Amino acid sequence: MDAQKRAPIDLEAPVVCRACEARHGGVCSTLTSAQLLELNRHSTRRKVEAGNEVIGQGESIDSYSNILRGVVKLSKMMADGRQQIVGLQFAPDFMGRPFIHESTVTAEAATDAEICSFPRALIDRMVAEAPDFERKLHDQSLKELDEARDWMLTLGRKTAQEKVASFLHLIASHADPIRGHVTSFDLPLSRADIADFLGLTIETVSRQMTKLRKDGIIVIENNRHVTVPNLERLRYASGND
The missing domain is CATH 2.60.120.10 (Jelly Rolls)
Incomplete structure (x- = not known):
């Protein structure tokens, strides 16, 4: 802090x-x-x-x-x-x-x-x-x-990719940044729990994680460790202008 x-x-x-x-x-x-x-x-x-x-x-x-x-x-x-x-x-x-x-x-x-x-x-x-x-x-x-009101919007109106990005942005916002603006953290929930939290299937969560990775918005190692090179890009992917 x-x-x-x-x-x-x-x-x-x-x-x-x-x-x-x-x-x-x-x-x-x-x-x-x-x-x-x-x-x-x-x-x-x-x-x-x-x-x-x-x-x-x-x-x-x-x-x-x-x-x-x-x-x-x-x-x-x-x-x-x-x-x-x-x-x-x-x-x-x-x-x-x-x-x-x-x-x-x-x-x-x-x-x-x-x-x-x-x-x-x-x-x-x-x-x-x-x-x-x-x-x-x-x-x-x-x-x-x-x-809770913001999360109601996430669950009710956002696309699957925006939901997954919103979850990752939530976790990243509470993680300690390293090397300046780079944020790195371990996912605190399993894929099943993330799916439950977002109202999605496990397969959809995995697909959207893969898409965010291919777009260079996140880096995933060992299926659990996530690095966010640019928090603003992740925030934009979450549907928050």
């Missing part, structure tokens, strides 16, 4: 928080040193291997989490067992909705991930006591709403 966007180094904050992206770009950026110290006393960091659930749909919520590393996929299941991926979250996103007692989605690590969890009661209290903290959570919710 750009150093100019990072919060000033706070020597009174817990050491573990000073280098954490959630401290600089996430909800924790609004907390005072005293609040961070209290939060740190009750926080738990843990690694979640790809494919493991963080929380299941319908489960009682006893904690919230910051994503420190990796990608988490959100899905909803119907009564007959059909499932749909409805979103992705990245570091330093906050997982959970204060004051809601039951999860409305299943959150599963799409890649190996690391999260920092806090007791629900503590966060609910901090939301009530810290207006900036509440505002930051509100801003994230509005951002997710905007992204």
Whole structure:
């Protein structure tokens, strides 16, 4: 992250928080040193291997989490067992909705991930006591709403190529650029999950990936590693002017 966007180094904050992206770009950026110290006393960091659930749909919520590393996929299941991926979250996103007692989605690590969890009661209290903290959570919710509306457009109106390009642009936008403007990342979802997320078949996803590769918009190695030489070309292929 750009150093100019990072919060000033706070020597009174817990050491573990000073280098954490959630401290600089996430909800924790609004907390005072005293609040961070209290939060740190009750926080738990843990690694979640790809494919493991963080929380299941319908489960009682006893904690919230910051994503420190990796990608988490959100899905909803119907009564007959059909499932749909409805979103992705990245570091330093906050997982959970204060004051809601039951999860409305299943959150599963799409890649190996690391999260920092806090007791629900503590966060609910901090939301009530810290207006900036509440505002930051509100801003994230509005951002997710905007992204959901954009994704409705993607699913409802875009061509298959634009859908695949939109997905790749979403992932690339959250990846760390290398060598200037070149962005490189591993796909966080399988071809089957990408197809589910985009409402396409696996074969269509593979064909559109191949077309984007032949057009020089992306480079694919080992069927999973993607390099984007020019992010603007990918954005244009996604149908976003």
